[in-house]
Amino acid sequence: MVDAGLLDAIVQGLITGSIIAGGALGLSLIYNIAEVPNFAHGDMITIGAYLALVFNNPAEIPFLPAFGSAPLPAAAIVGVVLAGALGAAYELTIFRKFRQKDADIITMVIVSLGLALVLRNVVLFLVGSKNIRYESASVSNTNFDFLVTGAGMTVRTTQRQAGDVVTTGLWGYPWWLLAGGLILATAVGYGVFRAYRREEGFDTVYLVPPKILGTAVAIATAIVLGALIQLAPQGTDPIVATRIGLSIKHLTIVGVVLAAMFALNVALKTTKFGRAMRATADNMDLAEVRGVDADRVQLLVWVIASMLAALAGVLTGWFATNLTPNMGFTLLLPIFAAVILGGISSPYGAVAGAMIIGVSMDVSVYLLPSHFATYRIAVAFLILIGVLMIKPEGLWGDV
Amino acid sequence: MSVLEIRGLDAGYGDLQILTDVDMTVGEGEYVTIVGPNGAGKSTAMKSVLGLTTYMDGSIALNGEDIAGTDTNTVVSKGVSYVPQSDNLFSTMTVRENLLMGAYSLEEVPEDRLREVLDRFPILEERQMQRAGTMSGGQQQMIAMGCALMVDPDVLLLDEPSAGLAPDLVVDMFDKIDEINDAGTAILMVEQNAKEALRRCDRGYVLVNGENAYEGPGTELLNDQEVRERFLGG
């Protein structure tokens, strides 16, 4: 048996990070453009999760007639759209009014706290506190064993089917292939990086920062090569071995969040309204002078952020299997930590911050004696505090 | 018909009234300056056109249309453009993006006008993709002015365009403003540097304590004994 090791902890951390990132994306929008440190964001996540539940598994909710259930993806979409409408409501009834009164940042914080109280308890009121789950197809976990042998590396995939552990795949990469593949991937990534980067010396703004693009391309190339060129197994007597567990669920979560991040970034950087949103974040009065309807921008910010929060809620509920009225609030601290860590002003920063927080949470749980498992959230905080002491504006500032 | 006509304007901030019964006119293609001591209300008068102040009484007409009390972002789409004294660009966005934001109130990006602006300020073309906040003070003023020109306004409102510029850049700035005016855009300018402003403009207004004090062709005001003593240092 191969044990799950540090690599698995890192992978788990990336998935945790994705969940946090889902929340961080929305929060960074509100924090940056609406200038509200939104303490209700966790509960907006909860509301989104439960909205999807209404359509997916209504039987679980008291006093709702059981009107059949929709598959989770469809229910999620409906839930996200409804959450967007709620977001508009929050802006129109609450935050716009306070903005018109020129409320300061502290007032906004406490207003959002009030909203958080209301949202959380509305869920509690309507649904009660028992654990509820989504009605969705169960997904099986595949374990990837990586065995480093004298001849190279062997990869074995196993799954649990009908109670037994079944080997579903076995292949390997000899050393020369490993080395060649890694060099090729790095070269491709570097090439993309150089080609994409413009003149040196100026602070220019890119759609996707060249370093990130280069790294992403390198990793993608390595994975593609690994998937395409699978040779015979290189022996099963490992010098060193590790295991990571992955499922479609994990990949979907990471994929959805990355897609959302990319879509948001494209919207902000290339569309006219996206520019207006960034301009409003930069200097709201000047934006008005240039013809931007700041009220419309803020409305859209709240709608998009609520939709992103709802998406994060559905993913969290799906991942954690259970939904509870507190599920969003427990994520609130790591999400804030991620946004502040990554610098408020960019979606990439928020996601990067979230990944760092997620990985450090799960790696620390792995490294520390099991007794310390409950300190997961504390780790996120210690990292945030540490970073803030060195760089009070966050790691990235502007990406 | 004048491009901009202010009649009997009372305005201020919140409960504080700054302007009392102010009158001002800018004709088509005219170059008009507002000068006066600190606290006279010059910037307030300009900001009132854009709806950035608390409107109390009077009328503000743009091309004959009453715009007093209208939302800022609506006013901007009616033919007036404004370059604030400070905080006048989006420092986190590139030069090019700033210029594109200048044209926000238009349906499509006016490529020809963008071309004109870049031609008029060549350094901006060179540094299009640079983050605006990292440019020098003079260059930032150019960006701010370029933005305002993107909509080809009927009247361009400039709030102390020479503020904070080195002396040789000040002359450059005034030359550029002359050029813009020669091309047909009316100019309404608030200036601390009264001598230079009055020398170049068509007409000027002197505001004192929020009220009209003097008015007339620029050269006349420049040579007027009283005006010289009180505001131009004799």
Added chain:
Amino acid sequence: MAVADFLITLVTFIAIYSLFGIGLNLKFGFTGLIDFGHVAYFMVGAYVTVVLTLPADAATYGGIGGFDLPGLFAALGPLGSLFGWVLGVVGGMVAAALVSLAVGVPTLRLREDYLAITALGIATILNTVVKDEDWLFNGPYGISGIHKPLVDVFPLSLGSFTVNMAVFGLLSVAVFAYVAYWLVNRFREAGRTGRIAMAVSVGLVSLWYFVMPAIDGGTVELTKNVLWLFDPTAGPNGGLDYDRFVLILAVGFLAGGYHWVERTINSPYGRVLRAIREDEDVPQALGKETFQYKMQGLMFGSALAGAAGALWAVNIGFVSPDQFASTITFFAFTAVIIGGTANNKGVILGTTVFWAIRNGTRFIDVPSQYSIQLAAARLILIGAILIVILYYRPQGLLGEQDYDIDLPGSATGGSDDV
């Protein structure tokens, strides 16, 4: 239970939470620090006091405990054990202040919203530590059997039933008289809305406290409520029971804390704190080390929270980590804001309103299956009130208080160029 007993419990809670709130108000209302982790000092004060005063043999759990200060000092005489307990409370306050010092060092230089989050994070971490480290304070099981000061003295009896009733009864009526006098004075000073509010609330309370018990239970009930200090069932001859003593203790602490803060706020020192709240750059430009002042404000406010924690422990009888969740801080913020930020009387008023809503609705008869819904509805109401007050009356019901030394009149700022 007689309405008087219920009221005594309620007022004790209000007194303790008001002290907690006054500590928060010092940090937030007067110095402008948003400490979302305020409950941590409540917890530290409670735990440290408990541990310092716990009898040595009662520390049956595997953890730090049982320093038994009261026992140590009991040898000095009858009030020795009380002195020992007070020493324990002081220890709790000092511990709370020291913890806030540790928290303040990394966080006070951050901008306000980051300060809020990190303070919250640290309080969460501390709570997790106390909950999970069994060796420290018995982890999630908490500590019970804590020392209650002077508990052996009570119920206090002066001799016969009649004497007790007479003496304590007279004292009760005296308190009512003083309260009535104070209310009349406030009524005279108040504006129209204030008068209406006072009339309505005093009327409702009187109805609930005097009239309804009289209707329900006749003169016996009415007498019990009027002579509230006297508990006829305490001991063979009636007298002052321990709950009433705790109430007096709590009110005494509150009065002490209130006066201490009032004197500080109205001193030149307090003026600097308030100046820092307005705009930190100004006092800094005048040469004041604002960081020191902020730290002191933080420590002082935390010490008060610690004292409240010590009282809390005595009142409840045991301490456990679940009593100190972060939502407690948010409730305190709500109370402070409703009553009036930067107004100590406002804190007391806000806490009263908050607790009245929380406990008043307990009287609503609802089938137990809906108890969760009722609790949720209460919190929805509180959240909504918070937003509404912040919009329509952000200075709270009473607004900011008047000071003996005012800050220089705030000019409407702005540049020369208008």
